[in-house]
Amino acid sequence: VLAGVSRATVSRVVNGSPRVSPAVRETVEHAVAELGYVPNLAARSLVTQRTDAVACVVSEPESRIFSDPFFGSVIRGVSRGLASEGLQMLLLMVQSAEDYPRVARFMAGGHVDGALMFSLHEGDPLPRIARDLGLPAVFGGRPWTTGPDVSYVDADNRGGGRSATQHLIDRGCHRIATITGPLDHLASLDRLAGFEDAFADAAAPVSPQLVVCGDFTQEGGQRAMEQLLLLEPPVDGVFCSSDPMAAGALRALRSAGRKVPDDVAVVGFDDHEQIAAWTDPPLTTVHQDPDFMGEMLVKLLVTRLRGEPVPEPLVLPTRLVVRESA
Amino acid sequence: VLAGVSRATVSRVVNGSPRVSPAVRETVEHAVAELGYVPNLAARSLVTQRTDAVACVVSEPESRIFSDPFFGSVIRGVSRGLASEGLQMLLLMVQSAEDYPRVARFMAGGHVDGALMFSLHEGDPLPRIARDLGLPAVFGGRPWTTGPDVSYVDADNRGGGRSATQHLIDRGCHRIATITGPLDHLASLDRLAGFEDAFADAAAPVSPQLVVCGDFTQEGGQRAMEQLLLLEPPVDGVFCSSDPMAAGALRALRSAGRKVPDDVAVVGFDDHEQIAAWTDPPLTTVHQDPDFMGEMLVKLLVTRLRGEPVPEPLVLPTRLVVRESA
DNA sequence: ATGAAAGCGCTAACAT
DNA sequence: ATGTTAGCGCTTTCAT
Numbered sequence: 001v002l003a004g005v006s007r008a009t010v011s012r013v014v015n016g017s018p019r020v021s022p023a024v025r026e027t028v029e030h031a032v033a034e035l036g037y038v039p040n041l042a043a044r045s046l047v048t049q050r051t052d053a054v055a056c057v058v059s060e061p062e063s064r065i066f067s068d069p070f071f072g073s074v075i076r077g078v079s080r081g082l083a084s085e086g087l088q089m090l091l092l093m094v095q096s097a098e099d100y101p102r103v104a105r106f107m108a109g110g111h112v113d114g115a116l117m118f119s120l121h122e123g124d125p126l127p128r129i130a131r132d133l134g135l136p137a138v139f140g141g142r143p144w145t146t147g148p149d150v151s152y153v154d155a156d157n158r159g160g161g162r163s164a165t166q167h168l169i170d171r172g173c174h175r176i177a178t179i180t181g182p183l184d185h186l187a188s189l190d191r192l193a194g195f196e197d198a199f200a201d202a203a204a205p206v207s208p209q210l211v212v213c214g215d216f217t218q219e220g221g222q223r224a225m226e227q228l229l230l231l232e233p234p235v236d237g238v239f240c241s242s243d244p245m246a247a248g249a250l251r252a253l254r255s256a257g258r259k260v261p262d263d264v265a266v267v268g269f270d271d272h273e274q275i276a277a278w279t280d281p282p283l284t285t286v287h288q289d290p291d292f293m294g295e296m297l298v299k300l301l302v303t304r305l306r307g308e309p310v311p312e313p314l315v316l317p318t319r320l321v322v323r324e325s326a
Numbered sequence: 327v328l329a330g331v332s333r334a335t336v337s338r339v340v341n342g343s344p345r346v347s348p349a350v351r352e353t354v355e356h357a358v359a360e361l362g363y364v365p366n367l368a369a370r371s372l373v374t375q376r377t378d379a380v381a382c383v384v385s386e387p388e389s390r391i392f393s394d395p396f397f398g399s400v401i402r403g404v405s406r407g408l409a410s411e412g413l414q415m416l417l418l419m420v421q422s423a424e425d426y427p428r429v430a431r432f433m434a435g436g437h438v439d440g441a442l443m444f445s446l447h448e449g450d451p452l453p454r455i456a457r458d459l460g461l462p463a464v465f466g467g468r469p470w471t472t473g474p475d476v477s478y479v480d481a482d483n484r485g486g487g488r489s490a491t492q493h494l495i496d497r498g499c500h501r502i503a504t505i506t507g508p509l510d511h512l513a514s515l516d517r518l519a520g521f522e523d524a525f526a527d528a529a530a531p532v533s534p535q536l537v538v539c540g541d542f543t544q545e546g547g548q549r550a551m552e553q554l555l556l557l558e559p560p561v562d563g564v565f566c567s568s569d570p571m572a573a574g575a576l577r578a579l580r581s582a583g584r585k586v587p588d589d590v591a592v593v594g595f596d597d598h599e600q601i602a603a604w605t606d607p608p609l610t611t612v613h614q615d616p617d618f619m620g621e622m623l624v625k626l627l628v629t630r631l632r633g634e635p636v637p638e639p640l641v642l643p644t645r646l647v648v649r650e651s652a
Numbered sequence: 653a654t655g656a657a658a659g660c661g662c663t664a665a666c667a668t
Numbered sequence: 669a670t671g672t673t674a675g676c677g678c679t680t681t682c683a684t
Binding site for chain 2: 669670671672673675676677678
């Protein structure tokens with residue numbers, strides 16, 4: 001404005017419009033650098049109705065966000081994806097019920113162009129909020145309420161649970177248990193359904209006492225395994241719905257003096273490098289690719305941001321990686 | 327605007343001004359709920375110059391953010407603190423050098439009232455950016471360049487390193503090594519300085535080959551310990567600058583058949599519940615309180631936000647927790 | 653190619 | 669107690 005030109009011209013320069021002479025562009029760029037001028041994005045988004053930022057909402061009351069490497073990987077993927085689109089990622093955490101209003105207000109306030117939401121529990125108000133706001137949203141993990149216009153990316157949890165259990169059956173286990181994740185979590189339910197599928201395939205019944213509920217943490221897995229160790233006749237195979245829980249189970253088994261996989265075979269779910277390859281013995285587990293999942297989430301969100309037709313949900317394949325624990 | 331009143335009145339109602347009659351307030355609130363009206367925060371902040379949001383920038387190229395529980399705890403503390411102040415936390419991650427411009431633009435764009443910055447490495451441009459912008463900032467961990475107007479909260483890393491090492495000396499270790507964190511990290515340097523302090527106290531020299539560099543990860547700790555195991559005469563005590571590294575060191579020692587603490591005593595740093603109490607044997611380690619640190623960071627930032635005089639830097643105490651590994 | 657002017661949605665000072 | 673008005677900093681027609 002002070003380099004002898006009008007605001008409009010400055011705006012054109014900053015936004016790289018072609019309708020400006022190289023000479024003036026030069027001058028303005030100099031002035032901008034000189035004065036340390038920075039456009040006020042709030043003002044810009046007020047008129048453009050865009051913010052070039054997207055919210056990444058993790059709804060995890062017990063802050064598994066930082067303890068479970070799964071989130072880290074997904075978020076890394078998201079982060080990379082958004083960066084390559086020139087979008088800024090805003091990570092919002094919902095740790096307790098009181099946080100919902102603030103997060104809702106934030107998203108309603110036009111601070112972001114869209115939202116990515118993870119780890120929704122049953123009855124989570126976030127999907128409703130996004131829908132009511134008309135805010136483009138993509139879910140990480142199939143949400144509890146789906147519809148024709150909801151986009152999500154999920155792993156094939158059911159298929160993974162099935163092949164894990166199948167593997168235990170194939171290797172000759174007769175008393176197979178499972179340690180599930182929290183049951184208000186669809187991924188947990190799907191993995192459990194896969195467990196049941198494998199039994200159905202084998203025309204065998206699932207004994208209710210062989211299904212115990214964990215919470216995706218190592219501690220939870222250890223506690224659940226200790227509980228299973230009380231059973232008679234003894235369990236000889238366990239499918240754990242997450243690698244951290246499998247690590248906890250291995251620990252419990254070691255304390256109890258059981259040999260893995262000879263006395264008890266253990267299968268996990270996730271195939272985190274940080275865990276699976278490091279346990280003793282190395283973990284047989286279901287592989288998924290959270291990093292890729294993050295990138296796909298971004299891809300879907302970007303197509304929605306462009307106003308293109310709502311893309312089909314994506315279900316990413318999982319596969320069993322056999323190591324030594326089963 | 328459409329409930330028979332003017333925009334100004336609506337604004338007053340929404341912002342809870344006392345100068346409005348209960349009757350009208352009622353009407354307006356109804357209309358607001360009816361239409362699902364939500365104030366545009368971008369417009370508001372354009373005029374108020376406030377956003378009620380603060381950025382929480384984690385500058386960690388190797389995304390230790392999710393693998394090291396330290397960050398999780400600090401961020402939980404920050405999150406709680408900000409929530410109680412009615413501020414929204416925006417977590418921004420700087421994963422690679424290309425991310426700086428975007429993050430800088432974001433902060434310059436007036437999206438936040440202030441910033442919290444963590445885990446700054448040597449030469450990190452973030453402090454400069456914040457200063458040039460005049461954006462109130464508080465650092466988690468002493469930044470490389472301090473001055474009269476920089477606020478930070480740090481743990482007493484040096485004191486912790488010293489008492490950890492002192493403990494090893496006291497228990498009779500003669501060949502004491504240390505596994506440091508990345509050396510472009512002031513916390514690593516401080517802990518190392520504490521290590522050296524303890525030697526100075528004992529009027530003993532520090533042998534350069536007994537100082538090996540890790541990277542704060544379990545893998546790094548394991549590799550470093552393997553390196554130390556090659557030394558003659560054998561090491562009988564190790565101070566590890568983080569709990570994950572200590573866990574890696576314990577693993578390496580177990581593989582090598584060394585007994586802890588009898589053959590080699592191990593001390594960590596952090597005292598993460600998730601690690602320290604779970605290792606085998608339980609870890610003797612330096613306790614710090616990242617959760618509290620997060621809350622203090624918020625406290626300092628809030629006083630700066632209010633325009634009050636720049637508060638003194640805070641150095642939080644650390645203390646050795648003796649368990650079984652040393 | 654550039655400037656003038658309107659307007660994005662809100663708040664605040666002023667007027668009633 | 670409520671309405672009117674100006675203006676936050678930017679982008680964008682529309683003139684020139």
